[in-house]
Amino acid sequence: MGQLLRVQSFSVSADGYGAGEGQSLERPFGHVDPPTLHGWAFASASWPGRTDGVGRRGLDDYLVRDFDHGIGAEIMGRNKFSPHRGPWNDHEWQGWWGDEPPFHTPVFVMTHHPRPSFTLSDTTFHFVGGDPAAVLEQARAAAGGLDVRLGGGASVIRQFLDADLVDTLHVAVSPVELGAGTRLWTSPDELRDRFEVDVVPSERGGVVHHLFWRK
Amino acid sequence: MGQLLRVQSFSVSADGYGAGEGQSLERPFGHVDPPTLHGWAFASASWPGRTDGVGRRGLDDYLVRDFDHGIGAEIMGRNKFSPHRGPWNDHEWQGWWGDEPPFHTPVFVMTHHPRPSFTLSDTTFHFVGGDPAAVLEQARAAAGGLDVRLGGGASVIRQFLDADLVDTLHVAVSPVELGAGTRLWTSPDELRDRFEVDVVPSERGGVVHHLFWRK
Numbered sequence: 001m002g003q004l005l006r007v008q009s010f011s012v013s014a015d016g017y018g019a020g021e022g023q024s025l026e027r028p029f030g031h032v033d034p035p036t037l038h039g040w041a042f043a044s045a046s047w048p049g050r051t052d053g054v055g056r057r058g059l060d061d062y063l064v065r066d067f068d069h070g071i072g073a074e075i076m077g078r079n080k081f082s083p084h085r086g087p088w089n090d091h092e093w094q095g096w097w098g099d100e101p102p103f104h105t106p107v108f109v110m111t112h113h114p115r116p117s118f119t120l121s122d123t124t125f126h127f128v129g130g131d132p133a134a135v136l137e138q139a140r141a142a143a144g145g146l147d148v149r150l151g152g153g154a155s156v157i158r159q160f161l162d163a164d165l166v167d168t169l170h171v172a173v174s175p176v177e178l179g180a181g182t183r184l185w186t187s188p189d190e191l192r193d194r195f196e197v198d199v200v201p202s203e204r205g206g207v208v209h210h211l212f213w214r215k
Numbered sequence: 216m217g218q219l220l221r222v223q224s225f226s227v228s229a230d231g232y233g234a235g236e237g238q239s240l241e242r243p244f245g246h247v248d249p250p251t252l253h254g255w256a257f258a259s260a261s262w263p264g265r266t267d268g269v270g271r272r273g274l275d276d277y278l279v280r281d282f283d284h285g286i287g288a289e290i291m292g293r294n295k296f297s298p299h300r301g302p303w304n305d306h307e308w309q310g311w312w313g314d315e316p317p318f319h320t321p322v323f324v325m326t327h328h329p330r331p332s333f334t335l336s337d338t339t340f341h342f343v344g345g346d347p348a349a350v351l352e353q354a355r356a357a358a359g360g361l362d363v364r365l366g367g368g369a370s371v372i373r374q375f376l377d378a379d380l381v382d383t384l385h386v387a388v389s390p391v392e393l394g395a396g397t398r399l400w401t402s403p404d405e406l407r408d409r410f411e412v413d414v415v416p417s418e419r420g421g422v423v424h425h426l427f428w429r430k
Contacts (some may be wrong), residue, residue: 198273
């Protein structure tokens, strides 16, 4: 099957927003509280941030656990990496994830502003310009034959969808409406012309999983 | 969470049989045709036996793909390994899977009859007696800190359930009735006293996935 480009466990509101307005250091998802969109994943036993050794298994956990399975690199947007905008004024900011980022692979951060690569534990961050196809080419070359995860945010996923580069998407739709922010879609039905989809409600998680794959 | 004992993508009939009667070299599942129970998995892009490079993604594929994720050893019954019964008259039989078995880990075959271990590609088969707890102990020690998959058949899973050693089970229930064979349960509801369960219908696969985890 070659190396797929996969969106894994991306969460959006009922009106299609992946994050709210007003991102800041204190509020990585802007005006939306993270559990509103991501509570289903936080509750899972396999959530990478868990330290309590408990959590729910079942449907949601299978999807969360797949996050890193067969993945050799990630592509993310500048705003997933950092609340800052414009040129990198200092290089002290190393992402939201502390000394042990949950990626464990090369990560390609899309930005117009150059910055040297750096490594934290087993994750190396590279800062790359260029269009989605060029970035994907670099990520595939670094992925050791494995798939590439497209980590978001919504506007980056949108760019790769518009360039028809995405092979599979798992998007969890929460019932809450945000009204504003960074938007993935107006409706999941927009993708049905190009993708097959399984629509799987999670009663415990309070979300509806949309599992898309290219026709 | 320690090392879990996981049943992965095990398929049974509506009346709870994992295989029919009359297993033989020609009919590993006895009187039932394998696609009757396993068709949902055979259709998946991640099915290990695929050679055509195509297949369905979506819900069923996430579950099939999890087969080897985080798994460091398998335990299986004698009848999953071989259609023969009683002492090993020759050691020519090396399982149903050819030179490249899909396990890629140590496999512990439960049998009362001793036989030397052997290796095919990156899978080593060991033949072990003893009760389920003793076999699990050996498998965990060989799993390099990873989980252990309980590969079936139904009677072996039943033994481990009765010994309360199973942590998670994914069982796909197909709508067909077999009437006879090797039985896992009369009804999935039998496990509800000890397990939580998510019940997830797969319209495309024509089965209902039961995802159990220990309370």
